[in-house]
Amino acid sequence: MNAVLKETAHAIAPLAVHGLTHCYEGSNVLRGVDLALEPGSVLGLIGRNGAGKSTLIRAMLGLLEPLSGEARVFGEPALKLSDAAKARLAYVPQQPEALAWLSAQQMLDFVGRFYPRWDARFANQTLERWKIQPNKLLAKLSPGERQRVDLIRALASQPELLVLDEPAAALDPVARRELLREVALRAGESGTTVLFSTHIVSDLERVASEIAFLHEGRLILRCGVDDTKERYARLWLPASKSAAAPAQALSRRRHEDGSLSLVVERDAQDRWPEAANLPGARVDALGLEDLFVEIAE
Amino acid sequence: MRLLALPWMALSKPWRKWIGGGFAILLAALAIGGVIGHHNVAWAPHLGHVTAIAVCLFWAGVVSQSLLLAREAHHLRLPALNREVRASLALYALLTIALPALLLAGLGGHAAVMLTEIALGAGLGMAYATLPPYLGICVCFIPMLSDHAGPWLPMPSTSPDRFLAWAVPCTVLLWLLIGGFWRGAVRHDFGLSGSRKPILLNLRMQAWYGRNRGNAMETELIRRRARWMQPVADLQRCGPNHSMRSLRIAMGGWSMPQTPASRWRQLGVLLASMLLPILVIAVASHGDDVMRSIFNNAHMLAFGLCIVSAVLALAQVQTLQRRWSRHNAELPLLALLPGLGDAAHVKRELLLANLLPTFGIQAVLTLAMLVLAAGLHLGADSDTVLLLGQLTGISMLIAMDLVTLGGVQVRGGWLMALCTYGYLLVNLSVVLALPMFGDEVLIRHSDVAWVTAITWAGLLAPLLRLGVRGWHGFIARPHPFLPTMD
Amino acid sequence: MDASLLTIQPNAPEPIYRQIVEQLRRLIAGGQLAAGELLPSVREVAGFHAINPMTVSRAYGLAESEGLLERLRGKGMAVAATRRASQSENQRLALLEPQLLELARHARELELPAEPVLRRLTKLLGD
Structure with missing residues (x-):
């Protein structure tokens, strides 16, 4: 993690937090999170429900006062952002419910006046393409439609930093794919930095360049998506060889017959731990989903 | 059993x-x-x-x-x-x-x-x-x-x-x-x-919606209301150069800027519902001189004026409390909206956006109350009590706004009790100031005046304390769009 | 070539950029992509499959460094001209190596001797 922080220190990280802790009603939600995004990267924040993803995102953007630690957006303290920094940033909360008393068109008109690079044409075209009646009040739209309107709101401001909290939760598969396409292309072409949280791993595998895995308020893994798939694997050892298991493992699970499953990592020379070469041992490549199930259990 | x-x-x-x-x-x-x-x-x-x-x-x-x-x-x-x-x-x-x-x-x-x-x-x-x-x-x-x-x-x-x-x-x-x-x-x-x-x-x-019941009920209300009853926001003159007006649109509620047509429609509904009681009075008075019977029912009118002001103030407080109770709606939008200016400026505009519309209506109502009092030829003490009744709502508005915006943690039951107390005092002001029982005006008795003063102090003292705590919290916040409960 | 010719399985253990390179290698070796044929742009592939353009760039870069593709100025990526449609037998066999390894592992796990497995394989290939 420190390596990442140092690496991005010279270019100003669009989003960075250090030593973030927060609690709700006495129980810790975040326990010391360090995270920084490089410009142009697409970071997928993954974790089980209740792992603290939304809280982390809100703390990163200065939408809550954390118990301790600091959050910066484009180098500015997140709780005291300047108008210039705000204009470069767009955030879509989970299940957005803002301005229910306006119609979709009114809401976009209203918000659009505040953003210097507002793309009204994009907003109108996307409303039409995503089949949302522009004159219907937001209160009368379904949760999925409201989420789409809010995504249009975020994208039309042409942000340099796009933060999406569970953007796909209320969307149907077709709309989800469209959103991912939009996010992927913006990241690739305009260099938009994207942070999105999800519990749907396949979304992440498509568009994310990096993943961060939040588990019980801690960031336990931060890696490039491709690296993760190549660096980690499941090592299975039969009961007779389980004593030879490597001490270093991300997770360790003993089965009923005494055999052992471990999540292991390649060493600096790209080799698996020695136990992998024992007779009867097996190394299985892991998709991200399997990896997370192994670790989160 | x-x-x-x-x-x-x-x-x-x-x-x-x-x-x-x-x-x-x-x-x-x-x-x-x-x-x-x-x-x-x-x-x-x-x-x-x-x-x-x-x-x-x-x-x-x-x-x-x-x-x-x-x-x-x-x-x-x-x-x-x-x-x-x-x-x-x-x-x-x-x-x-x-x-x-x-x-x-x-x-x-x-x-x-x-x-x-x-x-x-x-x-x-x-x-x-x-x-x-x-x-x-x-x-x-x-x-x-x-x-x-x-x-x-x-x-x-x-x-x-x-x-x-x-x-x-x-x-x-x-x-x-x-x-x-x-x-x-x-x-x-x-x-x-x-x-x-x-x-x-x-x-x-509605009981199913849980903590965010207020917001859910409001959405439900908008969803059910007939199209012509729906307030239409007036988006003219909003944007970075009109931050107060923009904030009023973003907060919704009755004080949201509306298009003239929409405002007239709302006013029409309000007037119609207010005319109904007057009509009843007119019928009940057997076609006597309507003006005289209105003044005979002065306590109804005075009471109405007081209640309208208190209800408007509380509705405004409730709107604010709803906005500040959830973190997936207006708050993040406003917190990250460029063009509203620095924190100190936004705080000032926000407070004014929330108070001024109610102040305006309050001024009209107070004027109406003074006219009514003058028409009834009441004494100065009665006028004072009636004005106190008028101003109860506004003082509750200021205190509770600051509590909400300052993130002061107050138990819901306590606020509820305070509101009920305030409401009772509004009622009391009418009973005390007008000749309810025969020709006797209660406030003219000096013991009653004392008790009244103490009762009002019992409301204003906690309101003042809450207001001061809220003000300090409000000033200390890095920006005003942080949810109250976090 | 069309972006739809590629199949992407995001949740497979194999990284997406490797899936793309592997498929390009097979398509070229099998002669479905002729030398000099233009590849879809990074944007087209990324847009069609809703994947990160950087992943596609990375795959094209790797394929270029392996000599599968070459960059034509102003036109984008094309199948390398030096690449003949038909490669040597050894090269093509090398492409099958992962599947053969997998087959061998399964056979060992089932404790099958080599003889019947080879017989069956010969029959499958003969038909």
């Missing part, structure tokens, strides 16, 4: 405690009244009147809950439970209608009148809860009718026999109506749309 407990089962525990406690006090008061008044025959009709009101509240709040059980019983095919519900209703009818009527008759009342009056009360309570809202709401107007219809609708205290002549058929008809709608509500269930669903069931639907 089980039969008695049945309707209570449908209530949640805290509600059970509150309602149970409330009715225990009411019952005790009635019993005391009965003991004191048992030598005095003239007391019986008054006691009957109060009993009828109490029974009305009881049937509206508690017994009507059996409807929920009856529906469950019907859907789960539990005929035994269904029978129990019916038996429970019969038992409650015996205990709350027949028994008090007998007791009151023993105290010297007219048995048939008592029975009819209490049965009518229970029926009205039940009607409010279990009839469709458009009928149920009519029940709320009945007290006004009984105040003003005296001359042409015989009341039990004046002429018992003629009262029976109209009240008995009315009561029977009412109960038949309730029975019919009860059957309907039990049998077809999800098919009932919002406007036909009994208030009881609507409330039950």
